[in-house]
Structures are given as structure tokens and as C-alpha cells.
Amino acid sequence: MDWITTVDHKKIGILYLMSGFLFFLFGGIEAILIRVQLAVPENDFLSGEIYNQIVTMHGTTMIFLAVMPAIFGLMNAIVPLQIGARDVAFPFMNAVSFWMFFFGGVLLNCSWFLGGAPAAGWTAYAPLSDIYEGLGMDFYVLGLQIAGAGTLMGGINFLVTIVNMRAPGLTWMRLPMFTWSIFITSVLILFAFPALTIGLFLLFFDRLFGGNFFDPSAGGNPIIWEHIFWIFGHPEVYILILPAFGILSDVISQHSRKRIFGYTSMVLALVLIGFLAFMVWAHHMFTVGLGPVANSVFAIMTMAIAIPTGVKIFNWLFTLWGGQIRFTTANLFALGFIPTFVMGGTTGVMLAVVTADFQFHDSYFVVAHFHYVIVGGLVFGLFAGIYHWWPKIFGRFLNETIGKWNFWLFFIGFHLTFFPQHFLGLMGMPRRNFTYPAELGWGDMNFISSIGAAFMGVATILFTWNIVVTSIKGEKAKGDAWYGDGRTLEWSISSPAPEYNFAQTPLVKEFDAFWAEKRNGNDRVTPAEPLGEIHMPNNSIIPIIMSFGAFIAGFGFIFSAENKSSLFVAAFGLAIMFGSMLVHSLYDDHGHHLIPDELKQKESKRKGAEA
Amino acid sequence: MSNHSAPFVPHPETATLEGKNKFLAFWFFLGGETVLFACLFGTYLGLTRDLSGVEPGPDQLFELPTIFAATMALLISSLTSVLAIIQMRKNNMAKMQFWFWVTILLGWVFVGLEVNEFYTYVTVEDFTYSSNAFASSFYTLLGFHGGHVFFGTLWILTLILQTLKKGINTTTAPKLYIASLYWHFVDVVWVFIFTVVYLMGKVG
Ligand code: HEM
Ligand SMILES: [Cu+2]
Numbered sequence: 001m002d003w004i005t006t007v008d009h010k011k012i013g014i015l016y017l018m019s020g021f022l023f024f025l026f027g028g029i030e031a032i033l034i035r036v037q038l039a040v041p042e043n044d045f046l047s048g049e050i051y052n053q054i055v056t057m058h059g060t061t062m063i064f065l066a067v068m069p070a071i072f073g074l075m076n077a078i079v080p081l082q083i084g085a086r087d088v089a090f091p092f093m094n095a096v097s098f099w100m101f102f103f104g105g106v107l108l109n110c111s112w113f114l115g116g117a118p119a120a121g122w123t124a125y126a127p128l129s130d131i132y133e134g135l136g137m138d139f140y141v142l143g144l145q146i147a148g149a150g151t152l153m154g155g156i157n158f159l160v161t162i163v164n165m166r167a168p169g170l171t172w173m174r175l176p177m178f179t180w181s182i183f184i185t186s187v188l189i190l191f192a193f194p195a196l197t198i199g200l201f202l203l204f205f206d207r208l209f210g211g212n213f214f215d216p217s218a219g220g221n222p223i224i225w226e227h228i229f230w231i232f233g234h235p236e237v238y239i240l241i242l243p244a245f246g247i248l249s250d251v252i253s254q255h256s257r258k259r260i261f262g263y264t265s266m267v268l269a270l271v272l273i274g275f276l277a278f279m280v281w282a283h284h285m286f287t288v289g290l291g292p293v294a295n296s297v298f299a300i301m302t303m304a305i306a307i308p309t310g311v312k313i314f315n316w317l318f319t320l321w322g323g324q325i326r327f328t329t330a331n332l333f334a335l336g337f338i339p340t341f342v343m344g345g346t347t348g349v350m351l352a353v354v355t356a357d358f359q360f361h362d363s364y365f366v367v368a369h370f371h372y373v374i375v376g377g378l379v380f381g382l383f384a385g386i387y388h389w390w391p392k393i394f395g396r397f398l399n400e401t402i403g404k405w406n407f408w409l410f411f412i413g414f415h416l417t418f419f420p421q422h423f424l425g426l427m428g429m430p431r432r433n434f435t436y437p438a439e440l441g442w443g444d445m446n447f448i449s450s451i452g453a454a455f456m457g458v459a460t461i462l463f464t465w466n467i468v469v470t471s472i473k474g475e476k477a478k479g480d481a482w483y484g485d486g487r488t489l490e491w492s493i494s495s496p497a498p499e500y501n502f503a504q505t506p507l508v509k510e511f512d513a514f515w516a517e518k519r520n521g522n523d524r525v526t527p528a529e530p531l532g533e534i535h536m537p538n539n540s541i542i543p544i545i546m547s548f549g550a551f552i553a554g555f556g557f558i559f560s561a562e563n564k565s566s567l568f569v570a571a572f573g574l575a576i577m578f579g580s581m582l583v584h585s586l587y588d589d590h591g592h593h594l595i596p597d598e599l600k601q602k603e604s605k606r607k608g609a610e611a
Numbered sequence: 612m613s614n615h616s617a618p619f620v621p622h623p624e625t626a627t628l629e630g631k632n633k634f635l636a637f638w639f640f641l642g643g644e645t646v647l648f649a650c651l652f653g654t655y656l657g658l659t660r661d662l663s664g665v666e667p668g669p670d671q672l673f674e675l676p677t678i679f680a681a682t683m684a685l686l687i688s689s690l691t692s693v694l695a696i697i698q699m700r701k702n703n704m705a706k707m708q709f710w711f712w713v714t715i716l717l718g719w720v721f722v723g724l725e726v727n728e729f730y731t732y733v734t735v736e737d738f739t740y741s742s743n744a745f746a747s748s749f750y751t752l753l754g755f756h757g758g759h760v761f762f763g764t765l766w767i768l769t770l771i772l773q774t775l776k777k778g779i780n781t782t783t784a785p786k787l788y789i790a791s792l793y794w795h796f797v798d799v800v801w802v803f804i805f806t807v808v809y810l811m812g813k814v815g
Contacts, residue, residue, distance in 0.1 A: 089632040152643060160636045164628065190639055194646035202654065205751060210741030213654065219665065219744030224657050228650055585769060588782065 005539035007091035010497060012098050013077030014393065017386070019102055020069030025460070026109070027066050030058035032457055035417070039450035041438035051434035052119035053136065057109075059122030060140065063236070064147055065105040067374070070382050071243045072101070072154055075182045077393045079158065081490035081497055082176045084167025084506045089160040091537045092584070097154035099547035104147025107554045111139035121432060123229055126214035126222040130206050138561060141204045142554040148193050148200070149550075155189030158182055167489070168528045169508035173267070176488040176512075177253075177260060178385075180267055181246025184274040185239050191278065192235035199228040208561050223288060230281035238277035240374060242270060244381025245312055248334050251384045252316050254487050255331035256323030259512060262315040269308035276305045286357045295354045302352035309345055313338060326483065329403030333384035336411045337377060344372030347422065362432070365425025371418045383410070383463075391477030395496040399474065402466040406459050413455025420445035480514075487515040492525045500534045503599050534594040542580045549576030619702045623784035630785035637789045641796050648800050651755060652807060655748040659812075665745055667736050669812030674728070678809050681724040682801065685760070688717035689798040692767075692791040699787055702779055707787075711771055714794065718764040725757045749808065756804055759797050766790055 006012060033054050037046045046054065080088055088094050111117045118140035120129035129137050162183045166175070175183075203225070205211035212218035214225050253260040260266060282290060282298040316338060325331065347369040351357050360366055383406075391397045429442050436442050479494040480486040489506055490497070492514040504527035510516040517525050556570025620626045625634055662668050695710035729750070732738040740750050767790050774783050 089636065156636050156639045156643070159639050160632050164632055164635060190643050191646050194643045195650050198647055198650035198654075202751070205740075205747065211747035211751070212741060212744040213658070213747055215744070218741075219658065220747075221657060221744070224654055228654070231650070582769065586773065588777075 002539065004544050005095075005541050007095045007537050007539055007543075008499060009076045009080050009088045009091065009094060010393070010499075010501075012094055013073050013075075015098055016069045016073030016076055016101075017393075018073075019105070020066050020073055023061055023065035023069070023105055024067070025464075027058050027061040028457065028460055030054045030061065032453055034058060035450040035453040037434060038436075038446050040447065041436055041440075041443045043435055046434060048434045049116075049119065052121075052432070053117040055432060056119050056121050056136075056140075057112075057117045060108065060118070060144070061105075062374075063122065063240070064144060065101075065108070067240060067378055067382065068151065069101055070386075071185070071240070072097075072151075074178075074247070074382070074385050074389065075158060075185075075243065078389055078490055079179050079182050080161065080165070081392070081493070081501060082179045082488050083162060083165060083170055084489050084502060084508065085161065085165040086501050086505075086534065087165075087537065088157055089165060090157050092540060092543065093153050093157055095540065095543035096546060097150040097157065099544045100150025100153070100550060101147045102150075103547045103551035104143045104145070104150065104554075107146060107551055108139055108143030110555075111136050111143075114139075123233070124203065124225075125229075126203070126206075126225040127216070130203060130214040130222070130225075135558065135561070137203075138207060138558040141200050141207070142558055145197065145200045145204070146547075146550045146554055148196055150547075151189060152193045152197075155186040155193070158186045159190065162186070167502075167506050167508050170513070171508075173264070174508060174511045174513070177249035177263075177266060178243075178246035178488075180270055181242045181249075184270045185242045188235045188239045188242070188274055188277060192232045192239065195228055196232035196236075199225060199232065202228070204557070208557065223285075226285055226288065227281070230284045231278075234281040234284065235277045237370075237373070238273060240378045241381075242274065244337070244378045244385075245270065247381045247385035247388070248316060248337055249312075249319075250488065251330050251334045251388045252319050253512075254388070254482060254485055255328055255334070256320050256325045257485055258319055258323040259487075259515075260315065261318035261321075262311070263511065265311050266315055269311045272308040273305060276301060276308075280305065283352055283357075286354050287361045299352050299354050303349055306345060306349055313342060326485075328387070328482070329398070329400055329407055330384045330388035332404065332407045333380050333387065336407065337380040337384065340372060340376030340380060340414070344369060344376055347372065360425060362430055363425035364421045364429045364431055367431050368418045368421035368425060371421075375418070376414055380411075383407070388482070389490075391481035392490055392495050392497070394471070394474075395477055396470055396474035397477055397481070398466050398470050402462055402469070406462045406466060409455050409462065410459035413452045413457075413459060416452025416455060417449050418452070420449050424449075484518075487512040489513055489525065492517075498602060500536060500594055500599070503534075503603050504531055505529050531596045531599060533596065534599065535591055536594060537591045538589050540584075540589065542584050546577050546580040546584075549573050549578075549580065553577065619779075620781070621700060623700070623779065623781045624788035625785070626781045627785075630781055633785045633789060637792060641792070644796065648752075648755075648803075651748075651752045652803065655752050655808065658744040658748045662745055665743055667738055669745075669808075672732060672736060672738060673809050673812055674731075675809070675813065677724055677728055678805070681721050681728075682805055684717045684720045684724070685798055685801050688714045688721070689795055691717065692794045696788060696791050699779055699784060704774065704779060707779070708771055708774070711767055711787075715764045715767055715771075718760050718767075722757055722761050722764075725753065729753075752808065753804065756797065756800055759800070763790070763794055763797055766793070 003011065003015065033046065034051070037043055037051060076088070076094070080086070115135045118124070118133065118136035120133045120137060124137065124140060162179060202211065202213045206213050206215065212220040214220045214222045216222065249260050249266060280298055280302045282294060283302045286295050347365070351360055351366065351369060387398055387403055424442055424445050427440070427442065429436060429440075477495045480491045481495055486492065489508070492506065493502060506513065506525040507528035509526070514525055550573065553570045553573025556566050556568070556573055559566040560570060623630070625631050659669070691710045691713045695707050695714060698707035698710060738746055740747060770783070770787055770790055774787070777783055779787075
């Protein structure tokens with residue numbers, strides 16, 4: 001019960017991580033199925049129709065339901081601690097964000113059992129998605145619409161939290177890199193997700209109410225979908241990668257016992273990348289026929305992103321340089337990230353060469369490129385962050401031996417899978433085809449690629465195993481879990497953090513506040529206030545009910561294409577949703593207070609447990 | 612939190628951290644809304660670039676007098692919502708309520724005029740949602756805005772009820788203030804609609 005009513009950011013973080021991981025397993029199984037199908041030429045393991053559904057769901061699931069929530073999980077679990085806050089700005093809305101994502105994801109996956117999953121690719125290009133594809137597309141539209149609403153709310157919540165709730169003295173130029181990256185990510189969410197919302201609405205109106213946005217025979221234009229989708233979609237990939245940059249900066253500096261090199265330039269690079277992320281969407285459309293001027297401008301903008309990204313790469317290397325590097329699993333993933341991501345970036349610049357893109361477009365070269373970025377970049381980063389912060393979140397370490405097996409299998413499996421795909425792409429193998437003829441000689445490399453995928457599968461099983469065994473008998477973690485090398489505020493409190501995070505709000509005097517205090521001989525961060533009453537929000541059942549209302553409404557709309565009376569179901573769902581919003585706004589919940597005596601007891605119990 | 616009896620402050624809307632958070636969050640939210648409407652405008656402009664041969668076209672369809680009336684209703688309602696906020700800052704409950712009621716009524720006049728306009732287009736001109744791409748993008752953009760107006764009136768209404776119960780204080784003031792911001796935003800969007808859809812439709 002506590003878990004479904006919680007408004008505590010740390011628990012919501014765990015909920016995000018768990019459900020993100022669950023969907024990651026779904027997406028992973030889908031990936032394995034794809035790779036089994038493609039392992040040998042002329043395979044008939046999957047039919048073309050099922051293959052299309054699986055590819056579409058794999059991409060959609062991985063992006064929206066697996067890695068995004070994992071990012072949200074880490075940011076919920078860590079950002080408030082890094083900025084010395086007791087909570088996020090809107091704890092209630094935070095719970096709503098989570099449940100909206102969750103029910104959106106469930107809705108999308110219900111399509112498997114109710115007439116087939118969406119099959120127009122994760123990009124849902126019109127007019128295919130608009131005119132030719134069935135009910136599955138309606139699940140795509142509404143599932144993503146609901147999940148997207150949750151994401152947008154989460155983004156706003158974290159923007160406000162980071163702007164308004166930083167501990168005294170924690171100026172912008174002292175903000176930990178992970179928090180910085182989440183801040184920029186949230187800005188991108190704020191400006192990118194509404195575009196997706198509109199795109200989905202237009203598709204929805206076309207499909208259900210007979211609109212003509214993307215139907216050329218009635219004056220519509222499918223290219224509008226592409227523009228809107230990529231105005232969202234390109235920033236989206238930066239929404240994915242920037243948090244990984246943040247994680248990497250924190251992990252590398254802590255596990256090399258050095259201050260991050262070039263902090264200011266790191267921050268500027270983040271801001272610049274965030275800005276450029278919005279200026280390059282048309283590089284997905286070089287072959288559409290926008291004309292040479294547009295293509296050149298977008299090509300140059302795209303290549304420009306390599307500059308701030310290069311700055312970041314060099315700064316990580318300089319941070320490592322001469323550091324006392326500890327090869328923990330977290331750090332291994334971070335180190336594995338660097339060369340892998342550099343390759344993904346290089347192929348990205350290659351794709352930005354317009355004339356070359358006419359050759360690469362929709363080939364396996366593109367598939368290799370974006371997996372190098374999203375898996376070799378983001379997923380490596382997520383693993384690094386999860387191994388790094390796991391003790392902080394759960395109070396126990398993940399097992400390092402299993403962790404290293406996890407890393408090496410995943411790292412080798414990854415390159416085995418995706419490196420050959422560059423060559424397959426250059427040899428002309430198109431993406432989104434369910435099979436290929438034997439004469440073309442693509443069989444061997446595809447087979448290698450599939451073996452690599454199996455390696456990653458095993459690595460994921462090991463990771464799951466690691467979670468299971470360590471939650472039963474893992475090594476307990478202190479507050480400053482990793483060798484006492486913690487630099488930022490989250491390490492200055494016990495592991496896991498108490499419900500109120502900081503008994504006394506910390507006073508930040510320098511960058512890497514906790515490290516600085518330790519260097520000056522203190523074992524804790526100077527408090528900014530005397531021990532006093534702490535105000536805490538109460539749990540609430542409303543977020544889950546509200547999101548469930550959205551879920552029901554989604555069903556109603558989906559089936560209204562076949563049967564108009566299901567619009568009543570939609571109305572009923574909306575009534576639940578707005579009704580619970582109304583209840584929430586009319587009945588103020590003032591929360592509760594923790595009093596100093598209670599706090600003192602709790603704090604000394606924790607100290608005792610650690611000593 | 613429980614500051615029902617706290618002394619009145621001149622700017623109750625940003626007196627607490629909670630109020631400040633709401634205030635900031637709302638500005639961010641409006642940033643997102645701007646993108647929403649920008650995409651709708653973009654779509655509308657993209658699809659109406661060439662209306663040669665489309666019957667009825669905007670110049671046959673639009674009736675400037677009604678649209679002018681709707682515009683006036685909405686612009687004046689923005690003013691009355693400002694008056695309401697001024698009264699809120701003076702802790703003058705009755706006058707604040709009065710001005711918010713006027714705002715709501717003007718909002719409803721606007722929505723009524725719009726519904727009537729759509730009704731005429733559909734019945735008289737046979738210009739329905741699925742007539743063509745121009746129709747779809749027109750109704751979507753306008754409907755989206757009209758829906759915002761209608762939602763805004765309901766929102767202000769719940770706040771009126773809430774202040775009846777709780778008065779003006781540092782919990783209710785941020786909400787009232789934000790609702791009025793929202794109302795101005797919706798008004799600004801209308802100015803763009805008026806220019807891009809109606810004026811350019813008539814003239815261009
Ligand atoms: C970890 C093992 C993974 C494997 C073996 C794998 C494999 C594949 C394969 C074979 C395709 C089909 C390419 C095509 O025919 O066009 C594909 C598509 C895709 N994958 Fe993955 N993938 C993995 C992980 C991920 C992750 C973590 C993400 C994102 C976070 C991701 C995102 C995508 C996307 C967006 C598509 C395109 C789907 C579409 O065309 O609609 N993949 N993947
Ligand atoms: Cu892009």
C-alpha cells in the first residue's frame with residue numbers, strides 16, 4: 001500500500017527504476033526475437049507482420065518505457081539529495097508523473113492481446129501510420145500520449161526543484177554535473193514533448209475523427225508528421241544522452257578521486273548541446289527533398305554538435321589522467337562508454353554528410369549508429385549510474401564480481417552485435433526488413449550480430465541475478481559508500497537516505513561540497529539551520545486513481561474507431577481523471593511534521609548502525 | 612502550510628516557497644504550451660499555403676463582425692481578470708469575486724460565439740471537420756484554443772468556490788494568480804489566431 005500511495009521522491013525513483021527495468025526486459029526479449037529472425041537468410045521464424053510489430057514495439061518500448069524511466073528513476077532518487085533538498089517541488093505531481101508513465105506503458109503493451117501491436121515503426125511515419133495501419137496504431141498514439149503527459153510533468157517538476165530548492169550556497173556554478181545534466185534535460189523535455197503531443201493528437205484526429213492532416217488526397221501532407229515528429233524526436237535523443245553525460249562526469253570524478261576537469265566548459269558544453277539539439281531535426285529528412293539550402297544548414301548545425309561533445313570527451317580523459325582510478329563496475333561502464341560513444345558520434349558526423357546520407361539512409365549503418373549512441377552511450381551510462389548509486393538508493397552494494405562479468409559480457413556482446421552492422425549497412429542491407437536473400441552474403445555478419453545479442457541477453461540475466469542475490473544478502477553500505485570518496489551531498493547522509501533526506505539543510509561553501517569538508521577535516525557538511533521541525537507531505541491514493549482514469553479513457557478512445565459507443569467509456573475515464581483532480585484541489589492536505597526529538601533519535605540510531 | 616490565520620501580506624501569491632514554486636512551474640508550463648500552439652499554427656500555415664480550388668475558402672467563410680465580438684469579449688475578460696488580481700492583493704474578497712465572475716461570463720460569451728460560428732459553418736456551408744485539410748487544421752487550432760478558454764473558466768470557477776471556503780491567503784493566492792496568467796496567455800494566443808487565421812484568411 002505504501003508503494004502505491006507514496007509521494008516520496010526516493011520511493012518514486014525506485015518505482016521508476018523497477019518498472020523501467022521490467023520494460024527493458026520486454027524490449028530486450030523483442031530485440032532477441034528480431035536477432036533470431038535475422039540470424040540466417042530467408043528465415044521464417046517470424047512472419048513479416050509479426051516482425052514489424054516486434055521492431056516497432058522494441059524501439060518504442062526501449063525509448064519511452066525503458067531508458068526514459070530509468071533516467072527518471074535516477075533523477076528522482078539522486079537529484080534532490082545532490083542539491084540538499086528535502087523533496088521535489090511537487091511531490092504529489094511527481095507521483096502522478098510516475099503513474100501516468102506506468103499506465104501509458106501498460107496500455108501500449110495491451111495491444112499485443114487486443115488485435116496486434118503497432119507496426120509502423122517507432123517513428124510512425126504517415127501516411128502508413130495514418131491510413132494503412134490498424135488498431136495497434138491507436139494503442140501507440142494513446143499509450144504514448146498518456147506516458148508523455150507524465151514525462152512533461154516530471155520535467156517541469158525537476159526544473160522548478162533545481163531552480164528553487166537548492167541548499168543555501170549551492171550556486172549554479174557549484175551544481176554537481178549530474179544535476180546540471182538533468183536540468184538541461186528537463187528544459188529539452190519541456191520544449192520537445194509538446195511537439196510530440198501535438199503530433200499524436202493530429203494522428204489521433206485523423207484516425208478517429210476523419211481529419212485530413214496527413215492524407216494527401218484531401219489536401220493533407222505527410223511531411224508535416226515528419227517535421228513535428230523530429231522536432232520532438234531529435235531533442236529526445238539528447239534527452240536520453242545528456243543524463244548519461246552527467247552520470248559519467250560524477251562517476252569518473254569520484255572513482256578517480258579527482259575533481260572533474262574543466263567544470264565550466266563541461267557546463268557550457270551541456271547548454272550548447274541542449275540548444276543545438278533543437279536546430280538539427282531535419283537531418284532525419286535529407287532524403288525527403290527539402291532542397292540543398294535546408295539540407296546544408298542542417299548538416300552544418302549537426303556537425304557543430306561534435307565540438308561541445310568533443311570538449312566533454314577530452315575533459316573526461318583529463319579527469320582520468322593522473323587520477324587514482326578504481327576499476328569498480330560503475331567505473332568500468334563509464335570507461336567503456338568513452339570509446340563506444342566516440343564511435344557512435346563519428347558515424348553520426350558521417351550521417352550528417354548529406355550526399356553520403358543518401359547512401360546510408362534506412363540501412364543497417366543507421367541502426368548501428370543509433371545503437372552505438374543509445375546502447376553504447378546511454379545504457380552504459382545507466383549501468384554506471386545504477387552500480388554507482390545503488391548503495392545510496394538501497395543501502396546495499398551490488399556484487400562487484402557479478403558486476404564485472406555483467407560488464408564484460410555486455411561490452412563484448414554489444415560490439416559483436418553492432419559493429420558488423422556498419423558493414424552490413426554499407427553493403428546495402430536495409431533496416432526494417434524481416435528477411436534477406438542468401439545470395440547477398442549478409443548471412444555471416446548477421447549471425448555474428450545475433451551471437452552478440454545473446455551475450456547481452458546473458459549479461460542482463462546476470463544483472464537481474466545480481467539484484468536478486470544482493471537484495472537478500474548484499475554487503476551493507478555506509479553513507480559515504482564508495483571507499484569514503486564521496487564528493488557531492490548525497491554521500492554525506494546515510495544509505496539509504498532517511499525519509500526527510502537531511503535532518504538539517506546543508507550549507508554549501510564550495511564545489512564538491514562534501515569532499516571539501518572532508519579535506520578540511522570535517523566528517524559532515526556544515527548545517528545551514530538548527531535542528532527543527534520538518535514538514536513532510538502525506539501519501540495519497542489520488543495519483544494512481546487519476547492515471548487509471550486516463551488509462552480507461554485511453555481504451556475508450558481506442559475502440560471508438562470501431563464502435564462509437566465506447567466514447568462513453570472514454571468519458572467515464574476522463575470523469576475519473578478530472579474528478580480526482582478536483583478532489584485533490586478542493587481538499588488541502590497539509591501533510592505532517594517530524595519533531596526534533598524524533599529526528600535526533602533517528603539520526604543517532606543511524607550513526608550507531610554505521611559505526 | 613496551515614496559515615489560514617496568518618496576517619495578510621501584500622503579495623500573497625509569492626510569499627511562500629510553495630507559492631514561488633507554483634509560480635515558476637506555471638511559467639515553464641506556459642513555455643510548453645507555446646510549443647503546443649506553435650506546432651498547431653505551423654500545421655495550419657503549412658496546410659493552408661495553397662487553398663486555390665478549395666471550397667469554401669477562408670474569405671468566403673469568415674464573418675468578421677462575430678469574430679470581432681468574440682475578440683472583444685476575450686480582450687475585456689483579460690482586463691477584468693487583472694482587476695480581480697488587484698483586488699486580491701488588497702484582500703478585498705467581494706470585489707475580487709465579482710471581477711472573476713465577469714471574467715468567467717465573458718469567457719462563456721466567447722465560447723458561445725465560437726460554438727455558434729462552428730455550427731453555422733457546418734450546417735450552412737457544409738464545412739465539416741473532415742471536409743479537407745484546411746477544415747481539419749482550422750477546427751483543431753480553434754477548437755484547441757476554445758477548449759483552453761472553456762477549461763480556464765471552469766478552473767477559475769473552482770477557485771472562486773475555494774476562496775469562498777478558505778479566503779485569500781498564501782495557499783489560495785498563488786492559484787488565483789496563476790489562473791489569471793493562464794487567462795492572459797489564452798488571450799495572447801487568440802491575438803495570433805485572429806491575425807493568422809482570420810485577418811490573413813480574409814486579406815491574404
Ligand atoms: C540491447 C540489445 C539491443 C539489440 C540486440 C537491438 C537490436 C535491434 C534491431 C535488430 C533492430 C531492428 C533494426 C531494423 O530492422 O530497423 C532494432 C531497432 C531499434 N532499436 Fe534496438 N536493440 C537493442 C537495444 C536497444 C535500446 C536500448 C534502444 C533504445 C534505448 C533501442 C532502440 C531501437 C530503436 C529506436 C529501433 C528502431 C525501431 C524502428 O525502426 O521502429 N534498441 N534494435
Ligand atoms: Cu537527430
